[in-house]
Amino acid sequence: MGLLGCGTVGGGVLHLLRANAAYLEARVGAPFEVVRVLVRDPEKERVKELERSRLTTNPDDVLGDPSIDVIVEVMGGVDPARDYLGRAIASGKQIVTANKMLLALHGAELLDRARSRGVDVAFEGAVGGGIPVIRVLRDALAGDTIASLSGIINGTSNYILTRMQSDGLSFEDALKEAQQKGFAEADPTLDVDGGDAAHKLVVLSMLAFGARLDGVSVLTEGIRGVEPVDHAFAERFGFVVKQLAIAKERGDELELRVHPALVAKDAPLANISGVLNAISVEGRALGPCLLSGRGAGDLPTAVSVVADLVDVAIAKKGGTAGQSTRAIRLAERKLSPTAEVEARYYFRFTVFDRPGVLARITGALGERGVSIEQMVQQGRGSADVPVDVVILTHESKEAAVQAALATIAKSDYVAKPPRMIRVH
Amino acid sequence: MGLLGCGTVGGGVLHLLRANAAYLEARVGAPFEVVRVLVRDPEKERVKELERSRLTTNPDDVLGDPSIDVIVEVMGGVDPARDYLGRAIASGKQIVTANKMLLALHGAELLDRARSRGVDVAFEGAVGGGIPVIRVLRDALAGDTIASLSGIINGTSNYILTRMQSDGLSFEDALKEAQQKGFAEADPTLDVDGGDAAHKLVVLSMLAFGARLDGVSVLTEGIRGVEPVDHAFAERFGFVVKQLAIAKERGDELELRVHPALVAKDAPLANISGVLNAISVEGRALGPCLLSGRGAGDLPTAVSVVADLVDVAIAKKGGTAGQSTRAIRLAERKLSPTAEVEARYYFRFTVFDRPGVLARITGALGERGVSIEQMVQQGRGSADVPVDVVILTHESKEAAVQAALATIAKSDYVAKPPRMIRVH
Ligand SMILES: NC(=O)c1ccc[n+]([C@@H]2O[C@H](COP(=O)([O-])OP(=O)(O)OC[C@H]3O[C@@H](n4cnc5c(N)ncnc54)[C@H](OP(=O)(O)O)[C@@H]3O)[C@@H](O)[C@H]2O)c1
Numbered sequence: 001m002g003l004l005g006c007g008t009v010g011g012g013v014l015h016l017l018r019a020n021a022a023y024l025e026a027r028v029g030a031p032f033e034v035v036r037v038l039v040r041d042p043e044k045e046r047v048k049e050l051e052r053s054r055l056t057t058n059p060d061d062v063l064g065d066p067s068i069d070v071i072v073e074v075m076g077g078v079d080p081a082r083d084y085l086g087r088a089i090a091s092g093k094q095i096v097t098a099n100k101m102l103l104a105l106h107g108a109e110l111l112d113r114a115r116s117r118g119v120d121v122a123f124e125g126a127v128g129g130g131i132p133v134i135r136v137l138r139d140a141l142a143g144d145t146i147a148s149l150s151g152i153i154n155g156t157s158n159y160i161l162t163r164m165q166s167d168g169l170s171f172e173d174a175l176k177e178a179q180q181k182g183f184a185e186a187d188p189t190l191d192v193d194g195g196d197a198a199h200k201l202v203v204l205s206m207l208a209f210g211a212r213l214d215g216v217s218v219l220t221e222g223i224r225g226v227e228p229v230d231h232a233f234a235e236r237f238g239f240v241v242k243q244l245a246i247a248k249e250r251g252d253e254l255e256l257r258v259h260p261a262l263v264a265k266d267a268p269l270a271n272i273s274g275v276l277n278a279i280s281v282e283g284r285a286l287g288p289c290l291l292s293g294r295g296a297g298d299l300p301t302a303v304s305v306v307a308d309l310v311d312v313a314i315a316k317k318g319g320t321a322g323q324s325t326r327a328i329r330l331a332e333r334k335l336s337p338t339a340e341v342e343a344r345y346y347f348r349f350t351v352f353d354r355p356g357v358l359a360r361i362t363g364a365l366g367e368r369g370v371s372i373e374q375m376v377q378q379g380r381g382s383a384d385v386p387v388d389v390v391i392l393t394h395e396s397k398e399a400a401v402q403a404a405l406a407t408i409a410k411s412d413y414v415a416k417p418p419r420m421i422r423v424h
Numbered sequence: 425m426g427l428l429g430c431g432t433v434g435g436g437v438l439h440l441l442r443a444n445a446a447y448l449e450a451r452v453g454a455p456f457e458v459v460r461v462l463v464r465d466p467e468k469e470r471v472k473e474l475e476r477s478r479l480t481t482n483p484d485d486v487l488g489d490p491s492i493d494v495i496v497e498v499m500g501g502v503d504p505a506r507d508y509l510g511r512a513i514a515s516g517k518q519i520v521t522a523n524k525m526l527l528a529l530h531g532a533e534l535l536d537r538a539r540s541r542g543v544d545v546a547f548e549g550a551v552g553g554g555i556p557v558i559r560v561l562r563d564a565l566a567g568d569t570i571a572s573l574s575g576i577i578n579g580t581s582n583y584i585l586t587r588m589q590s591d592g593l594s595f596e597d598a599l600k601e602a603q604q605k606g607f608a609e610a611d612p613t614l615d616v617d618g619g620d621a622a623h624k625l626v627v628l629s630m631l632a633f634g635a636r637l638d639g640v641s642v643l644t645e646g647i648r649g650v651e652p653v654d655h656a657f658a659e660r661f662g663f664v665v666k667q668l669a670i671a672k673e674r675g676d677e678l679e680l681r682v683h684p685a686l687v688a689k690d691a692p693l694a695n696i697s698g699v700l701n702a703i704s705v706e707g708r709a710l711g712p713c714l715l716s717g718r719g720a721g722d723l724p725t726a727v728s729v730v731a732d733l734v735d736v737a738i739a740k741k742g743g744t745a746g747q748s749t750r751a752i753r754l755a756e757r758k759l760s761p762t763a764e765v766e767a768r769y770y771f772r773f774t775v776f777d778r779p780g781v782l783a784r785i786t787g788a789l790g791e792r793g794v795s796i797e798q799m800v801q802q803g804r805g806s807a808d809v810p811v812d813v814v815i816l817t818h819e820s821k822e823a824a825v826q827a828a829l830a831t832i833a834k835s836d837y838v839a840k841p842p843r844m845i846r847v848h
C-alpha cells in the first residue's frame with residue numbers, strides 16, 4: 001500500500017498496522033506492506049512506526065509504483081488529493097480515504113470513476129472518526145430505506161457547546177480551551193462555522209439516500225451566535241443546544257441542514273457530550289438507530305481506515321474489487337429550498353422595554369402565521385436598557401419565520417439582531 | 425433461497441424482500457427468489473407476501489433442493505435447527521440465521537463446518553435485532569482489539585425495569601403489561617431470567633474476543649428479584665437499575681456475566697429505555713462506541729437478516745463464499761471464575777431493628793474486607809417490624825462479598841434473604 005499523508009490519521013494508521021500486524025495478516029492472508037509514504041516535509045518528526053526510507057515528497061513515487069495496489073489518502077484538502085486519487089483509480093488501485101471535504105465536493109465523481117474502473121473507494125474514516133456509520137449505511141441497511149438522519153458530527157462544536165452549557169463558559173473561552181486541548185485547530189472556521197459538518201452530512205446523505213450531491217450547497221449555520229443566555233433559556237424550556245446536521249426525505253426532495261438546534265433533554269442526542277459524535281438514523285423498517293463514539297483523533301479514525309484497508313485488500317485478493325462501489329448507486333436528487341423547512345423555532349429578541357413592544361413582536365409573527373407556544377421575558381428592562389424576550393413557536397414555515405424576523409429586525413425597539421434557533 | 429420458519433422474523437423478511445425487490449435485485453445483480461418455506465403448520469395464516477405454494481412441512485424439500493443456495497433459518501431453537509443447518513452447510517449452501525440460542529450453544533461448531541466447506545454463516549439478526557453490532561464487531565473493528573463490551577440486550581427486561589423505575593410498577597404488573605403489548609412471551613423465562621441475554625452475550629463475545637465459547641456457562645441472574653424499593657434506593661444514590669450483559673478481558677481470561685446492575689444516571693446505558701437495546705463496545709484504539717436501536721421485532725430484525733442475505737448472495741455470486749467465516753478466527757479462551765469478579769456492590773438487608781444489628785452487618789462485611797462507602801437505613805423498624813438497610817460498597821471481590829452475604833443471611837436479625845446488585 002501507499003500512504004498519501006502521514007499526519008494525525010496517517011500516523012495512527014501506521015501504528016495500528018504495526019500493533020495488529022499478525023492478526024491483520026491472518027485475516028487478509030497477506031501482510032500490509034507500507035511501500036511509500038508521501039509527505040510535504042521529509043524532515044518532520046513522525047510516528048516511530050514509519051520507516052523513513054519509505055518517505056517521499058514526489059507523488060509519482062506512490063502513484064506510479066505498480067507494486068502498490070492500495071492507496072490510503074490521509075492528506076486532506078481537495079487539491080491535489082482529487083488529482084492523485086483520480087490517477088490512482090485510473091491505474092486500477094484500490095482507494096481508502098478519510099477526506100470528507102473531497103468526498104463532499106467530488107464524491108460521486110470519484111465513485112463513478114471507481115465503478116467504471118472496477119476499484120473500491122472506501123471512506124469510513126471520513127465521517128464520525130471511529131464510528132462505523134458509513135458501513136452501517138452502506139451494508140447493514142441494505143434491506144431498508146432511510147427516512148432521515150441527524151447527528152452531532154463535529155466534535156469541536158459539540159465540545160464548545162457542552163462547556164458553555166454545563167459550565168457557563170463563553171464561546172470564546174470554550175473555543176480557547178478546545179484549542180489548548182487539541183480539540184480545535186488554530187483556524188477553527190471549518191469546525192465552528194459548520195462547514196466540516198456540512199461536508200460530512202453530504203457524505204452521509206449520499207449513502208443514505210443514494211443521491212449525487214457533489215458540491216451542493218447545504219443550509220449551514222455555525223455556533224458563534226449561540227450565547228450563554230440561549231443555553232439558559234433552552235434549559236428552562238427543557239432543551240439543550242446542540243450543533244446538528246440533519247437530512248431527511250421530503251417527497252422526492254432532500255432537506256439538508258447544519259445549524260444549532262434545541263434538542264429535548266431526554267432525546268438521545270442531548271446526552272452526547274464533549275468531543276463525542278453521534279449519528280441517529282431513522283430507517284423505515286428499522287426504526288431509530290443511534291451510533292455514538294469518538295468522532296476524531298488519530299487512533300479512532302485509524303480504526304476506520306484500517307477496517308477499510310482490510311475490506312479493500314480482501315476484495316482485491318478475492319477478485320471482487322469494485323463490488324462495494326457498484327453497490328453504491330447514486331441518482332440526482334433535488335434539495336428542497338430552505339424556505340420550506342418546517343420546525344418549531346426559538347427566538348430571542350433583545351428589545352427596549354417600551355409599552356407595546358410585545359404586541360408589536362407578536363403582531364409581526366402573527367401576521368406571517370407564526371404562532372407562539374411560549375413566551376418569556378427575563379426581568380424588566382426600560383426604554384433604554386434592553387431586555388431579552390424569548391419565544392418558542394409552534395411548528396412554522398421557515399419562509400414565514402424569516403419574513404417575520406426581517407420585519408422585527410428593522411424595528412426601532414430592537415437593540416440587536418434577533419437570535420433564531422430551530423427546534424429539533 | 426429457502427426459508428426455515430415463517431413466523432415473526434420470517435414474515436418480516438418476506439415483506440422486506442418484496443418491498444425493496446427492485447433495489448435488492450440491482451444491488452445483488454439477481455432477484456431473491458423464495459423457493460421453499462418450511463413451517464410446522466401449513467394452514468396457519470401468514471404474511472400476504474408469502475406464496476402459499478412455496479410452503480412445506482418437509483425439511484428435505486428445502487435442504488435437498490439444489491436450486492436453493494442460501495438458507496435463512498428463522499425457526500429458532502436448537503433442535504432440529506442445528507441438524508438442518510449442518511446439512512445445509514454440508515451441501516454447500518450459504519447460511520443466514522437469527523438463532524442466538526443455537527449460536528451460543530453451537531456457534532463455533534457451525535462456523536468450523538462452514539469454514540471448511542467454504543460457505544458463509546451470517547447472523548446479524550441474532551443479537552440486537554436491527555442494531556448492526558455483529559458486523560461492527562466482525563468488520564468495522566478489524567483493526568482494533570476489544571477490551572470490553574456491555575449492553576442492554578434483552579428488550580423485555582429493559583421494558584419491565586423501565587416501567588418499574590419510571591412509573592413505580594411492580595415486577596408482576598410490568599411483566600403483565602409487557603405481555604399484553606407483545607413485548608414478552610407467554611413464558612417469559614428466557615427473557616426475565618437472563619438466559620436470552622446470556623446467549624446473545626456469548627455470540628457477541630465470540631466475535632469480540634475471537635473465542636470458542638460453545639455452551640459455556642455464564643454467570644446469569646435475572647430481574648425477578650429487583651423490587652420497586654431497589655429502584656428508589658438506586659435513584660437516591662444516582663443510579664438506575666438495568667439488566668446488563670458484560671464481557672471483558674481479564675488477562676488471558678474472559679469474564680462474562682448477565683445480571684441487574686446499578687448504572688450511573690448519566691452513563692449512556694442509563695438512558696436506554698423501554699424495549700430499546702444498546703451495546704457499548706470499548707475498543708483499545710477506538711475507545712467507547714455505543715450502538716442503540718430496536719432490539720427485536722419483525723421488521724428491525726428482518727433488516728438485519730436481509731442485509732446478511734445481500735452479503736452472502738454477493739459473496740456467492742462473486743465466488744468469495746466463505747470469506748466472512750474465514751475472517752472469524754476462534755481460539756479457546758478460559759472464563760474467569762465468578763468469584764474473581766471485582767465491582768462495587770449494592771446490598772439491601774431487610775432486618776429487624778434490634779440494637780447492634782448495624783454493627784453485626786458491618787462487622788460481617790469488614791471481616792471479609794468488604795468496605796462500605798455509603799449506608800442508608802430507611803425509617804425505623806423494631807424488633808418485630810423489619811426495616812431496609814442499604815449499603816453501597818467500595819470496589820470488592822465477589823468471593824468476599826458472597827461469603828459475607830452468606831454469613832449475614834444466616835443471622836437471626838435478618839427478615840428475608842439479602843438483595844445484592846452489582847454496580848457497573
Ligand atoms: N484528525 C482527525 O481526527 C481526522 C478525523 C477524521 C478524518 N480526518 C481527515 O483525514 C485527513 C487527514 O487529516 P489529518 O488530521 O491526519 O491531517 P494532518 O495531520 O494535517 O496530516 C496531513 C498529512 O498530509 C501531508 N500532506 C498534506 N498536503 C500534502 C501535499 N500537497 N503533498 C504531500 N503531502 C501532503 C502532510 O505532510 P507534512 O506532514 O509533511 O505536512 C501530512 O503528513 C483529512 O482529510 C481529514 O479531514 C481527520
Ligand SMILES: NC(=O)c1ccc[n+]([C@@H]2O[C@H](COP(=O)([O-])OP(=O)(O)OC[C@H]3O[C@@H](n4cnc5c(N)ncnc54)[C@H](OP(=O)(O)O)[C@@H]3O)[C@@H](O)[C@H]2O)c1
Nearest residue numbers: 429430431432433463464465498499500522523720721725
Ligand atoms: N422475534 C424477534 O423479534 C426476534 C429478534 C431477534 C432474533 N429472533 C430469533 O429469530 C428466530 C425466529 O424467531 P420468531 O420470533 O420469528 O419465531 P416464531 O414467530 O415462533 O416463528 C418460528 C417459525 O419457525 C417455524 N418452526 C419452528 N420450529 C419448526 C420445526 N421444527 N419445523 C418446521 N418449522 C418450524 C414455525 O412454524 P409455524 O409457523 O408453523 O409454527 C414458525 O413459522 C429465533 O431464533 C429467534 O430467537 C427473533
